[in-house]
Amino acid sequence: MATSLLCVPPPQGLLRPLAVPERLLLGPGPSNVPPRILAVGGRQLLGHMHPEVLQVMDEIKAGIQYAFQTRNQLTLAISGTGHCAMEAALLNLLEHGDTALVAVNGIWGQRAADITRRLGQQAQAGPRDGHFSLCFMQGLVRHKPSVLFITHGESSTGVLQPLEGLGELCHRHGCLLLVDAVASLGGAPIFMDQQEIDVLYSGSQKVLNAPPGSAPISFSERAREKMLRRKMQPPSFYLDMGWLANYWGCDREPRRYHHTAPINSFFSLREGLAMLAELGLESSWERHRANCAQLCQGLRDLGLELFVKEEKARLPTITTVRVPEGYDWKEITSFLMDNHAIEIAGGLGPSVGKVLRIGLMGCNSTSSNVDRVLLALRDALGRCRHSRL
Ligand code: PMP
Numbered sequence: 319m320a321t322s323l324l325c326v327p328p329p330q331g332l333l334r335p336l337a338v339p340e341r342l343l344l345g346p347g348p349s350n351v352p353p354r355i356l357a358v359g360g361r362q363l364l365g366h367m368h369p370e371v372l373q374v375m376d377e378i379k380a381g382i383q384y385a386f387q388t389r390n391q392l393t394l395a396i397s398g399t400g401h402c403a404m405e406a407a408l409l410n411l412l413e414h415g416d417t418a419l420v421a422v423n424g425i426w427g428q429r430a431a432d433i434t435r436r437l438g439q440q441a442q443a444g445p446r447d448g449h450f451s452l453c454f455m456q457g458l459v460r461h462k463p464s465v466l467f468i469t470h471g472e473s474s475t476g477v478l479q480p481l482e483g484l485g486e487l488c489h490r491h492g493c494l495l496l497v498d499a500v501a502s503l504g505g506a507p508i509f510m511d512q513q514e515i516d517v518l519y520s521g522s523q524k525v526l527n528a529p530p531g532s533a534p535i536s537f538s539e540r541a542r543e544k545m546l547r548r549k550m551q552p553p554s555f556y557l558d559m560g561w562l563a564n565y566w567g568c569d570r571e572p573r574r575y576h577h578t579a580p581i582n583s584f585f586s587l588r589e590g591l592a593m594l595a596e597l598g599l600e601s602s603w604e605r606h607r608a609n610c611a612q613l614c615q616g617l618r619d620l621g622l623e624l625f626v627k628e629e630k631a632r633l634p635t636i637t638t639v640r641v642p643e644g645y646d647w648k649e650i651t652s653f654l655m656d657n658h659a660i661e662i663a664g665g666l667g668p669s670v671g672k673v674l675r676i677g678l679m680g681c682n683s684t685s686s687n688v689d690r691v692l693l694a695l696r697d698a699l700g701r702c703r704h705s706r707l
Contacts, residue, residue, distance in 0.1 A: 341655075342682070344691050345663035346473040346501065346636045348523035348530055349679040351586070354593070355528055359586040366579045374588050375566055375579070381591025382534040385503055385526075385599070386518050388510035393536040394566035395587055396519075396557070397580050400500040403519035403533035405433055406557040407496050411465050411517065411541060412439045413548050419444050419454070419463035419493070423479065424472035425667030426498050434467075437553065444468075454484070458491040464544070465494045471502025474666040476626050476638030476675065478506055485514025494541055500524065503534070504594050505606040505635035505679060516541040522583070525602070525635060526590035527680035531583040590680075602680075606634035609683045613637050613676065616692040620699060625673045635683070638665075638673040642699070647674055649702045650695075658694035 343350050351359075364371050375394075382393050396403045404426075412418060412434065420431040421444035434441035442461045444454060454466065466488050470479050481497065488495040494516040499508055504525030510518050516538040523530040537545070537559065545552075545559055552558050556577060563569045565576040594602060610632065614624055617639050625638035641647040647664040651674065654660045665673045676691060678684075 340659060342658075342660045342687065342690065344677055344682060344687065345661045346666070346675050346677045347521070347679065349525075349527055349677060349682040351527055351529055352593075352681045355586050355589045358589045359529060359582050361582065361585055363581055366581055367573070367575060371579070371581055371584070372567065372573065374584055378534075378584060378588050378591060379566060379568075381588065381595060382536060384595055385520075385534065385591060386508070386510040386536050387512065387599075388518070388536050388538075390510070390536045390538055392542050392559070392563055392568050393534075394562055394568065395522075395584065396533040396535055396562070397531070397577060397583070398533055398557075399523075399530050400498075400519070400521035400533050401429070402557070403500075403521070403535045404430060404498060405554075406535060406559065406562075407517045407519055408433050408465070408467075409437055409554055409557060410545050410552050410559040411494060411496065412437055413550055413552075414438070416440070416465070417442060417461050417463045418465045418467055418496075419457045419461055421454070421466070421468040421479075423469060423477060424474035424669070426469040426472060426474070426500075427467065428667060430467040430498070454487060458488065458493055462491075463493050465496050467496045467498070469498040469501075470508060471499065471506060471633045471635060473501035473633070473636050473675070473677075474669050476633050476636050476673070477631055478502065478633040481508070481513050481515070485516070488516075489514060489540070494538075494544065500533075501635055502633060504599070504602050505683070506633065507599075507603055510536060510538075514538075522587045522590060524677075525606075525680040525683075526587065526594065527682075528586040528590035529583065531580055532587045534587075593680075603634070606678065606683050609678050609685060609688055610634040610637055612685060613678060613688045613692070616688060617695075620692065620696060622695075625669070635679045636675055636677045638669065638675050640673060641671070644703055645699070646702070647671065650674060650698045653698040653702050654691075654694050657697065658690075660691055660694050662691065 417440040431441040503520035519535040522528040
């Protein structure tokens with residue numbers, strides 16, 4: 319009699335081939351991965367300490383320095399998504415007794431405040447507004463924060479936050495400036511060194527068109543000094559910047575094993591950065607500006623109302639439009655997915671139920687994709703009017 323020790327059978331789903339439909343990803347990220355990046359992600363593995371992989375890491379570092387416009391030595395990619403970089407920045411910078419001033423202009427400020435509190439540090443909310451100018455002075459004087467957190471491209475509201483003068487202001491008050499550019503990098507100008515940003519991070523899956531899973535980050539000399547002055551080790555081994563700096567060859571010491579890097583994700587990130595370097599930052603910014611402008615005009619022509627009124631406050635990578643009267647946002651997004659194989663998204667956090675979000679990032683930012691999504695939306699508006707209203 320055949321006996322088996324197994325009481326859990328092989329799952330049926332795994333015995334079928336993987337199914338991945340074709341979709342145009344025009345939500346707030348991830349965006350589609352072009353064939354060139356897909357191809358490098360599928361290359362054979364090498365060891366995480368092999369010289370060729372260390373070389374790829376050096377090239378990634380140089381690519382991030384270009385994308386961020388920084389000469390910071392402490393520049394690398396975190397093995398994780400944008401949240402992981404946010405957490406890495408906060409847990410390495412903050413220590414006992416520190417306060418972070420967090421500009422809450424959407425969900426990412428909320429998340430940064432949440433992470434700060436979980437670390438046991440104080441988070442004071444900065445001004446709450448859609449698009450706020452330099453009214454941070456009061457917060458800096460009152461709370462004496464050691465870090466000010468702000469999101470450059472608020473993907474939940476579609477607002478682009480101006481950063482001019484903010485780094486200088488922070489430094490006059492002995493505070494470091496930490497900026498989230500996950501949704502904006504490569505789509506809107508940012509100049510880490512000139513704008514005196516102390517920590518800047520982004521993600522692989524938006525304008526860089528690589529799969530999610532790696533997150534560029536860079537630390538200024540001021541930020542590095544603060545980390546060196548820490549009395550206690552950071553509360554995470556995996557995200558300890560001392561270890562990561564060594565693994566990434568940023569400290570002139572021989573590189574030591576810290577963790578097994580997601581090597582194929584690094585191949586993809588390298589290629590995404592290479593494509594940005596080939597196109598050039600200025601051309602990339604202009605491409606995002608022009609396609610966003612075409613989209614905004616098309617949305618207005620459909621009778622839709624843009625959520626961000628002021629043109630210069632609009633994030634060129636993600637456009638938000640009010641859910642039109644008499645429509646259910648979910649029906650519209652589902653209609654586009656089911657009938658046009660296009661993903662767009664509803665709101666997130668404070669914008670839930672209020673907006674639809676349309677992303678045009680990296681290779682997805684094309685005039686023909688604008689036409690495609692406008693055509694699909696016209697179709698949806700004709701067919702989805704809520705019957706009960
Ligand atoms: N910050 C911003 C501005 C984002 O848009 C996102 C992702 N939508 C994140 C942080 C978090 O990134 P991830 O989902 O890669 O963890």
